Structure formats: structure tokens, C-alpha cells
Amino acid sequence: xxxxxDTWRKPPFIRNTLxxxxxxxxxxxxxxxxxxxxxxxxxxxxxxxxxAARIFSGAFPPSFARADLLIDGFMExxxxxLLATVAGVALSIPIAFCxxxxxxxxxxxxxxxxxxxxxxxFHPVIVAIIFVKAVGFxxxxxxxxxxVYSIGFVAKLLAERIEEIDFGQVExxxxxxAPFFSTLIxxxxxxxxxxxxxxxxxxxxxxxxxxxxxGLVGAGGIGATLANxxxxxxxxxxxxxxxxxxxxxxxxxxVSGIIREKLA
Amino acid sequence: MNNPAALDHxxxxxxxxxxxxxxxxxxxxxxxxxxxxxxxxIWEWVWDSPAQMADLFGRMVPPDPQNLPSILQAMWETxxxxxxxxxxxVILSLPVAYIAARxxxxxxxxxxIGRFILVSSRSVNTIIWALLxxxxxxxGIIAGIVAIMFRSIGFMGKLLGEAIEEIDTRPVEALQASGxxxxxxxxxxxxxxxxxxxxxxxxxxxxxNLxxxxxxGLVGAGGIGIILQGxIDTFNWPEVSTILLxxxxxxxxxxxxxxxxxxxxx
Amino acid sequence: xxxIEKLVKRYNGGDPVLKDLxxxxxxxxxxxxxxxxxxxxxxxxxxxxRLVEPTSGTITLNGTDLTQLKKSELRLARRRIGxxxxxxxxxDRLTVMENVQSGRLGYISxxxxxxxxxxxxxxxxxxxxxxxxxxAHYANKRADELSGGERQRVGVVRxxxxxxxxxxxxxxxxxxxPKTSEQIMALLRDLANELELPVIINIHNVTEAKxxxxxxxxxxxxxIIFDDVPDAxxxxxxxxxxxxxxxxxxxxxxxxx
Numbered sequence: 001x002x003x004x005x006d007t008w009r010k011p012p013f014i015r016n017t018l019x020x021x022x023x024x025x026x027x028x029x030x031x032x033x034x035x036x037x038x039x040x041x042x043x044x045x046x047x048x049x050x051x052a053a054r055i056f057s058g059a060f061p062p063s064f065a066r067a068d069l070l071i072d073g074f075m076e077x078x079x080x081x082l083l084a085t086v087a088g089v090a091l092s093i094p095i096a097f098c099x100x101x102x103x104x105x106x107x108x109x110x111x112x113x114x115x116x117x118x119x120x121x122f123h124p125v126i127v128a129i130i131f132v133k134a135v136g137f138x139x140x141x142x143x144x145x146x147x148v149y150s151i152g153f154v155a156k157l158l159a160e161r162i163e164e165i166d167f168g169q170v171e172x173x174x175x176x177x178a179p180f181f182s183t184l185i186x187x188x189x190x191x192x193x194x195x196x197x198x199x200x201x202x203x204x205x206x207x208x209x210x211x212x213x214x215g216l217v218g219a220g221g222i223g224a225t226l227a228n229x230x231x232x233x234x235x236x237x238x239x240x241x242x243x244x245x246x247x248x249x250x251x252x253x254x255v256s257g258i259i260r261e262k263l264a
Numbered sequence: 265m266n267n268p269a270a271l272d273h274x275x276x277x278x279x280x281x282x283x284x285x286x287x288x289x290x291x292x293x294x295x296x297x298x299x300x301x302x303x304x305x306i307w308e309w310v311w312d313s314p315a316q317m318a319d320l321f322g323r324m325v326p327p328d329p330q331n332l333p334s335i336l337q338a339m340w341e342t343x344x345x346x347x348x349x350x351x352x353x354v355i356l357s358l359p360v361a362y363i364a365a366r367x368x369x370x371x372x373x374x375x376x377i378g379r380f381i382l383v384s385s386r387s388v389n390t391i392i393w394a395l396l397x398x399x400x401x402x403x404g405i406i407a408g409i410v411a412i413m414f415r416s417i418g419f420m421g422k423l424l425g426e427a428i429e430e431i432d433t434r435p436v437e438a439l440q441a442s443g444x445x446x447x448x449x450x451x452x453x454x455x456x457x458x459x460x461x462x463x464x465x466x467x468x469x470x471x472x473n474l475x476x477x478x479x480x481g482l483v484g485a486g487g488i489g490i491i492l493q494g495x496i497d498t499f500n501w502p503e504v505s506t507i508l509l510x511x512x513x514x515x516x517x518x519x520x521x522x523x524x525x526x527x528x529x530x
Numbered sequence: 531x532x533x534i535e536k537l538v539k540r541y542n543g544g545d546p547v548l549k550d551l552x553x554x555x556x557x558x559x560x561x562x563x564x565x566x567x568x569x570x571x572x573x574x575x576x577x578x579x580r581l582v583e584p585t586s587g588t589i590t591l592n593g594t595d596l597t598q599l600k601k602s603e604l605r606l607a608r609r610r611i612g613x614x615x616x617x618x619x620x621x622d623r624l625t626v627m628e629n630v631q632s633g634r635l636g637y638i639s640x641x642x643x644x645x646x647x648x649x650x651x652x653x654x655x656x657x658x659x660x661x662x663x664x665x666a667h668y669a670n671k672r673a674d675e676l677s678g679g680e681r682q683r684v685g686v687v688r689x690x691x692x693x694x695x696x697x698x699x700x701x702x703x704x705x706x707x708p709k710t711s712e713q714i715m716a717l718l719r720d721l722a723n724e725l726e727l728p729v730i731i732n733i734h735n736v737t738e739a740k741x742x743x744x745x746x747x748x749x750x751x752x753x754i755i756f757d758d759v760p761d762a763x764x765x766x767x768x769x770x771x772x773x774x775x776x777x778x779x780x781x782x783x784x785x786x787x
Binding site for chain 2: 579581605606607608609610611612613615617618619620621622623624628632633635636640643644685688689692
Binding site: 031130 | 316391392402405
């Protein structure tokens with residue numbers, strides 16, 4: 001008939017056949033090996049279904065009997081989040097400048113970047129434990145923890161924003177003879193301010209979520225109330241607390257979304 | 265000539281705008297002041313805290329590498345928890361994203377089911393899920409894996425759902441016009457368009473889960489958290505700092521890997 | 531053979547976009563539909579394969595009444611109708627071969643579609659068609675790496691892969707430069723002759739319509755007011771199709787009715 005080919009294969013994503021096959025093999029080996037060697041107590045797992053049923057029946061209906069405890073815990077979480085956001089954002093600004101390659105001299109840049117990396121790498125719960133051991137139980141440890149958490153997030157994004165600014169504006173100011181801080185205020189600040197405000201509001205929302213959790217290890221807030229409820233098998237109270245946490249997160253997310261939209 | 269004195273005054277904001285800005289500033293300051301004043305904190309301890317922190321830091325240095333083998337083993341287990349859980353969550357988030365996207369969901373009921381699953385999964389922190397699953401499955405890594413799965417499905421499902429809602433519908437129209445079934449239309453017109461987002465989101469979530477899985481052990485859900493808790497409870501601060509350094513190393517490694525993967529795939 | 535009878539399309543209780551339309555397209559004609567924006571050209575075309583649902587009327591393709599088909603039957607019937615789009619409507623990230631083979635999705639198994647293991651017949655035919663339109667060397671290239679004219683050729687091949695009984699083209703050249711536009715129109719005309727396929731083309735470039743098609747159908751406000759060979763399209767007919775004031779026009783219609 002005609003001399004047109006009758007087979008076709010799509011060019012694979014990884015051209016090198018050896019590499020491609022090797023990669024699939026490695027992934028398969030990893031999955032099989034880990035699933036086989038992970039210490040899982042399968043009996044406990046199957047028993048879990050029964051326990052799940054008991055827990056859920058114990059959890060419904062949620063009990064708001066100790067609502068005052070709930071409210072206290074929530075208010076404390078709110079305060080922790082507020083103060084941590086203010087402190088974190090305030091500290092993030094100088095740290096971000098230190099971590100911006102186009103502003104900071106080399107050694108300062110490395111120091112700034114290292115600070116941010118360390119602040120980001122540890123889960124806030126771990127940071128909370130350390131601070132609790134250092135400064136004692138209570139919301140102060142929570143504020144310190146979330147300040148570090150905020151710095152890790154806000155300073156990083158702010159530094160990236162600073163690195164992206166239009167340097168022409170800075171040059172224009174400098175060539176006109178403006179001193180350092182004036183240059184900062186006129187050429188740099190306007191370019192990062194919008195992002196900064198957006199980040200701060202997002203971080204307030206994030207901190208509110210996280211403050212619910214750091215309480216689990218004694219750093220104050222509603223997390224402590226939740227841990228107590230779980231520990232005492234008060235599943236109906238625990239459900240009530242969880243519902244409040246979810247509700248607060250949703251409201252906060254919606255509000256922060258609206259505010260950020262209005263600013264944009 | 266016009267009155268020159270009228271032109272020697274300039275301000276960036278109208279009086280009304282200035283009042284609004286001051287009001288916002290004042291409100292913020294008031295809120296902060298209220299928080300500071302009403303928070304349940306012993307201020308003596310606050311002023312004492314730098315000394316306390318320095319003291320703790322002193323006890324943590326130098327790090328004690330004695331238990332390094334078991335620490336590394338536990339870190340490897342932690343990485344596995346994160347990886348396996350992310351893998352399962354990636355697979356499970358696909359159908360959820362499909363029904364939670366307005367343009368692909370079969371009907372209104374499935375849309376709300378999908379949205380509900382995503383919202384509840386996202387709003388409950390991983391560690392709270394872990395608490396629940398430890399109560400159900402008992403202490404151990406199953407609780408940890410399931411907890412990470414539950415949280416990740418919400419995270420990825422939301423971003424994937426948004427990606428699905430933003431696709432170009434024109435190839436969808438073309439394939440429908442040629443008589444392809446729903447599934448094949450999705451396969452050829454929708455999947456290729458969301459692939460980049462899919463990979464980016466999966467890699468990002470794996471990176472986040474690496475961090476999350478380090479603390480699962482603190483509530484009994486497996487991984488390095490157990491050893492960390494043990495070291496803290498026995499005030500073995502030099503070992504604590506070894507563990508922290510190990511965590512730092514693995515997390516940074518994870519970030520390097522994920523950045524590399526993202527660059528190669530996208 | 532396509533037969534449209536008394537086709538009406540009304541959106542949400544407003545004025546009908548298509549008013550009582552009758553049209554017959556036979557075995558091998560290349561028919562162009564011209565008219566100003568809002569005349570209903572695109573709606574008419576999309577009613578044929580029910581991308582837009584007709585409000586009333588019947589559309590029969592070689593004996594099958596398309597308007598009466600249920601969902602699954604409609605899907606099967608759509609395989610018989612090929613469509614070429616103004617924006618090409620290709621899947622950008624897939625290769626040309628995959629895009630072309632996606633025209634066969636109504637015929638191949640899900641597994642074949644998933645694994646890209648297309649039937650030998652289809653692959654051979656794809657190469658043949660791609661060679662015919664001049665894009666065979668692009669088989670493994672991503673669709674978004676091609677130029678506009680090349681992309682439209684992919685769209686044409688995709689439609690022809692269905693082995694359709696009729697080809698619909700909705701402003702296929704509107705996104706192309708004049709030279710490429712003529713190439714595509716010539717291609718459609720030649721392919722229609724070679725494959726003995728009836729083709730309906732929505733087009734706003736009247737010169738091209740006259741040059742490349744056998745029969746011109748002029749629409750205005752949802753009605754067909756001209757249906758003749760291209761040579762019969764004189765200035766007076768053009769005025770009727772494209773010019774005129776709405777109120778004046780409606781008053782005239784009311785008087786006639």
C-alpha cells in the first residue's frame with residue numbers, strides 16, 4: 001500500500017533509557033522495601049476501626065459545657081498570634097535586608113540567609129518545646145516560638161522581593177546624593193510595602209493556626225486545652241475545641257483573603 | 265499672576281486618607297497594647313529569659329554524637345513516613361480535586377462533598393490529626409502516615425482543584441465534539457494542562473511533610489520525635505542538639521532535592 | 531447529506547438567535563456561511579453537533595436525526611462530524627501525533643488512549659494525512675511549538691482522522707495571516723474534493739468565500755437570506771447581508787409578516 005510507518009511511541013520524558021529504567025527500578029525497590037520494613041502493627045490497625053467507632057460515638061455530640069475554658073484558650077491563642085506577628089514582622093524587615101543579595105555585603109548576606117534557614121527548618125512544635133524549657137510554660141514561649149516561625153516565612157519572602165526590586169530607582173536616588181536611609185524610604189520601601197503588608201496579614205492567619213498547635217507542648221493557647229481534653233478522653237469536648245479551631249481558621253482565612261484583595 | 269502662596273503646600277494624602285491611616289495605626293497599637301496587657305505572662309520571667317536561653321544554649325553545646333546511629337535511623341524512618349504518606353496522598357487527592365473543581369464535578373452534591381473534604385482536611389493541623397489517629401490506631405507510624413496523608417490531601421486537592429478550574433476549555437470542547445467519552449476527554453484535554461502544577465504541588469508538599477513528620481513522634485506517631493522527646497525528658501541537652509542538627513541537615517537536604525526536582529521537571 | 535429543518539435557537543426567553551432555519555447540504559459541496567457578527571453563523575454550526583442545544587427543529591445527517599439522540603448516542607454520532615476551530619483548540623502540551631490521534635478517541639479503547647499505543651491503521655493514516663497537509667516532520671513536536679497555520683493543519687488532520695461524513699469549520703482562518711489563510715482555505719477545498727466530503731465553513735472574508743467555495747449561504751439576524759453560487763453574490767446581495775439598520779429592518783419584517 002504505502003510506505004508510511006505504522007508504529008509510534010511518544011518520546012519519553014527522560015531520554016536516557018538506562019536512567020529512565022534505573023529510576024523506575026529504584027522507585028519500585030524503595031516502595032517495596034520501605035513498606036515491608038516499616039514497623040507496622042497490623043493487628044492494632046484492624047483493631048483501630050473499632051476504636052475509631054467508639055471515639056466517634058463518644059465525640060458526638062460535641063460538648064460546649066466548658067465553653068469558658070474554650071474561650072479563654074482561644075483568646076490566649078489570639079493574643080499569642082497577634083504579638084508574634086507584630087514582633088516577627090518587625091524583626092523580619094532588618095533580617096530580610098541582611099539576606100538580600102543586592103543590598104547586603106557578602107558575610108552579612110550569608111548570616112542573614114543562615115538565620116532564615118534555621119528559623120524555617122524546625123517545626124514550630126519543636127521550637128516551642130525548646131522555648132518552654134528555656135523560659136517556662138505559658139504563652140510567652142508561644143510568642144517566642146511563633147516570632148521565630150514568622151521570621152522564617154516573612155523574612156524569606158521579603159528578601160526575595162527585595163532582590164527583585166527595580167534597582168534603577170535606587171541608583172537614581174544615589175546619584176542625586178541621597179543618604180542611605182532616605183534612599184531606603186524613597187526608593188526601596190514603596191516597592192516592598194505592598195508585599196510586606198500582604199505577607200503580614202497572611203502571617204497573622206498562619207500564626208493563628210499555629211498557635212492552636214504550640215499549646216500542645218505547653219506554649220499556651222487553645223492547644224493546651226485540646227491536649228488536656230484528649231488526655232482525659234473527653235472526646236466530645238475535644239471535638240468542640242477542634243470545631244472552634246476549624247471555624248476560627250476559616251473565618252481568619254476568609255477575612256485575610258478579603259483584606260489582601262482590597263489592598264491589591 | 266495667581267496667588268503663589270497657594271502652591272507652597274503639598275501632601276501625599278488627603279486629610280481624609282490621613283485620618284484613615286492614623287486610625288488603622290492607632291487601632292493596631294491598641295490591639296497590641298491590649299494583648300500585651302492581658303496576656304497571662306509572668307513579666308519577671310520575661311526579663312529573665314535571655315539569661316535562661318543563654319543557659320540552655322550553654323548546656324546544649326557541644327552536641328553529643330554518642331547516639332548518632334539510632335538518631336540517623338530514626339531520621340531515615342521519618343523521611344520514609346513523609347515520602348510514603350505524600351505518595352498516597354498524591355494519588356488520593358486526584359479524585360478529590362476532580363470533584364471539587366467547578367468545571368469537572370458531576371453535580372452540585374459532589375462539588376460540596378469535595379469542598380467539604382478539602383476544607384476539613386486543610387483546617388486541622390497535621391499534629392492534631394496525629395493525636396486523633398494515635399487514639400485510634402495506637403502509637404506507631406501508622407498514625408503518623410495517616411495523619412500526614414489526611415492533611416496533605418486538603419493542601420494538594422485545593423491547589424489542584426484551582427488548577428483544574430483555570431484550564432483552557434477549548435481543547436475540551438474540541439474533544440467533546442469528536443465523540444470522546446468523559447474519561448478520555450479528561451485524559452487528553454485536562455490532565456496535560458494541570459501536569460506542571462501537579463508536580464510542583466506534590467514536590468512542595470513532600471518538602472513540607474518532611475518538616476511535619478519530625479514532630480509526629482512527640483505525640484507518639486513515629487519518627488524522630490520520640491527520641492527527641494526522650495532526650496528532652498531526660499534533660500540530655502547535648503543529645504538534643506545532635507538531634508536538632510540532624511533534623512536541620514535532613515530538612516536542608518530535602519529542600520535542595522525538591523528545588524532540583526522542580527527545576528528539572530518544570 | 532445534512533438536512534436542517536425549522537431550526538430555532540433561543541437563549542433564556544430573549545429574541546431567537548436562529549429563526550426557523552432550513553438548510554440542505556449535499557454530498558460533495560463546499561459551502562461557506564457568511565454574515566456579520568451576531569448573525570448566528572457560529573450558533574448554527576454548533577447546533578449541528580449540539581455543542582449548542584437547539585431549542586426546536588430537526589437536524590438530520592444521512593438519515594440520523596441528531597436532535598433526538600440521547601447522550602451516549604450523541605457521543606457516537608459526533609464521531610461522524612468533524613470540526614475545525616478558529617483557535618485551533620489543540621492540546622498545547624501534547625505532541626502533534628497525540629493531538630491528531632485524539633480525533634480517534636471515540637473509536638479506540640481507553641487503554642490504548644492511556645498508553646498512547648494507537649492502532650497501526652490509525653498511525654499509518656495519521657502519517658498519510660500529515661504528509662498530505664505538510665506537517666509529517668512535526669509528529670513528535672509539541673503542538674505549541676508550531677506556527678498558527680501549522681496548528682490549524684493539525685486541527686484539520688485531527689478532524690479528518692475521525693473519517694467523518696461531514697466537516698464543519700468555524701472561522702478556521704480568522705486567527706491567521708492572509709497568506710496562511712488562503713493556504714488553509716485551499717487545503718479545505720482540495721481535501722473536500724479528494725475525500726468526497728461535504729464541508730461547511732463559517733467565514734467572514736467574502737473574497738475567500740467566493741474563491742474557494744462552491745456555494746455561499748448568507749445569514750442575517752438568524753435567517754438565511756442568500757443561498758446561491760458565488761458568482762451570484764453581487765453588491766446588492768452583499769448590502770442585504772451586511773448593511774442595514776436594525777429598527778428599519780425589524781419594521782420591514784413586521785410589515786411582511
